[in-house]
Amino acid sequence: MLEHVFSEMVIAGAGWTQEPPHRYILVYMKISLDRCVACGNCVAICPVGAIDIDPVINRATVDQDRCVECFACYRGLSTEHLNPTLVRSMRKVFSWFRLRFDPEPDVCPTDAIEPQDLAWPRIVRRAFSDPLVPHESTGIHGRGTEEVKTNDVTHRVGEGEVGFTIEFGRPSVSASFRDISGVTETLAAAGIAFEANNPVTHLMDDPSTGKIREDILDERVLSAIVEVKTTMERVPEILRIVREAAENIETIIAIGVSTRCDAEGGSALESVLHDEGVPFWRGKTNLGLGRASQVEPVAGSG
Amino acid sequence: MTNTLHRYGAPETLKDDYIVFAMAARGINDEGSVEKFKTFLRIAQKHGPINLGDATQGGVYRPSKRLNPLAHWFRKDERDPESVVMNINQPTVVSAVFDDPKALEAFLVDIKKADLGLSVNISALIDSAAEIAKQAGITRHSVEYSLGFFGALDKLPDRATLSLATMCGHGMISFSLAKKMIDWVKQSRRTPEEASAYMARFCSCGIFNTTRSCRLLNECSHRTG
Known part of the structure; x- marks a missing residue:
C-alpha cells in the first residue's frame, strides 16, 4: 500500500x-x-x-x-x-x-x-531529496508539512504550545533512515508524539514507537524533517534529547522551534530559549494575513 | 518546507536578506489561490525584489536546456520574472527576495492592503522582521526560530562556503560548487555576479539572494588564504 x-x-x-x-x-x-x-x-x-x-x-x-x-x-x-x-x-x-x-x-x-x-x-x-516532488501525504513540495507557515489559518500551534522541526541531513550532508529512526525511537520512548501529517511519520511502522520500516532504513535522502508538537514546559527536555542524540549519529540535525505569538506579537518561547542558553537570531515570521475560505478554523484554538 | 529557515551566517551578515513568501493551506484556502499568488508576485515586482520564485516551477534564474555554445563567451542574461508569474498554474509557494528593508516595508503595506487571504511569512533576522512588520502596521501571528546545526559538524565546510550553499535550503547548491565559485572569484576567472548567477540557477525555489552572495564573494576575494 x-x-x-x-x-x-x-x-x-x-x-x-x-x-x-x-x-x-x-x-x-x-x-x-x-x-x-x-x-x-x-x-x-x-x-x-x-x-x-x-x-x-x-x-x-x-x-x-x-x-x-x-x-x-x-x-x-x-x-x-x-x-x-x-x-x-x-x-x-x-x-x-x-x-x-x-x-x-x-x-x-x-x-x-x-x-x-x-x-x-x-x-x-x-521523494525526500527533490524539492520539485510533492508528497502525496501532504501535497507540499519539499520535505515537511506547512508547519507554522500557515498557522494563521490552521491554528496548528497555539499559545503555550511549541512545534519542533527536526531536520536530518541538512545542509547537504544527507542522512539514512537508520540515522533518523534511532532518534525518533528515542523521542517516542520519551512519550513525544509525531505530527501525523508528515512524510516521515507515514514511514514509521508504528508512530508510538518511532520505528521506521525496516526495508528503507538504508536508503539515503538529502534531508528529512521530523515534526513534533509539545508544551512550552517540555521544550528544554526535547532540546536535550535531540542534542544528545545528535552526538551519536553520522549526520547533521537542524532544529527549528515555533510558537503562536500573543496579541501584542510577543513570543514566550524566546525566554525559554534564553534560559536554555540556545542562541537564535534568524527565523520565519508569520504575519497573520491568512484567512480560511473553505472551512471553518478549529474552534477554540489559535 | 523549511528551506529558508536555516541560512547560515552571523546576524551582521544577514542584514540584506529578506525572503517573503506566500502560501495557502491545503483544504482551507487553496481553492482559487492561483490568481492570488500571481497578484502577490506582481505587487512584489513593484518594489524591486532581487529574486522571485514559484516552488513548483522555478525562480527567475533558471538553467537552459538548449544553450547555445557561444554562451561560454557571451552568455545572455536569461532572467525572466514575468514567466515566473505567468507560469503559476497550481497552488504553490511563491517567494520574493529583498535586499532592502525599506522596499520590504513598502511591499508589506501593499500586501496588507491587497488582503489576499494567503499566509504571508518573512524569513529573515527575527527582530528585523518584527520591526519591519510593525512599521507596516502588522502584528506578527507566529514565529519559528532556527536553532542551527547539531551533530557531526565536522562534515560541514568553512563559513563562507556554508553561507553561500545554505541560501538554497533544499541543498541544491553543493558545497563543492560554492567553494569552486569562491575560488574562481578569487582567481578573477569570474565576477561575483557571474558566480552568483551560476549558483542561483540551482535554487529551484528562487530564494537565492544574489546581493548577499556577491557581497560574500567579494569579501572572500579580498581575504588571504
Missing part, C-alpha cells in the same frame, strides 16, 4: 516518463557512457559528492549508494547538445598541449545525464 502511495505521489513532479498503459515511473540517475565527455562539471554540482570521473573509462559515473536522487544534476545543469565524439577529440588535442578550455561551470555539453526507472524502496530517496 505504502509503495503504491509513494509511486503515485510525484506524478506532478519533473523527470517523470509516461509509458503505456499510461503508467508513471520514477527514475534514477545515470550518466550516459556514450555521451559523457568527462568534462567534470557535474562532479562539483552534486550536493552529496556522488559523481566522479572514472579514470579507467574516462567517463563520469554515479555512486548509486551515495546518490540521493535529488535531480540537481539533471535539472540544474544547463545543456548543450554537442557531438560527443567531436568534444572528446577537441579535449584530447587540448590535453596534449596541457591546455584546458574554461567552460561555463553549470553546463553539461552533451546532455549526458539520463534518468532511469526507479523502484521501491529507492523511490523514497527522490
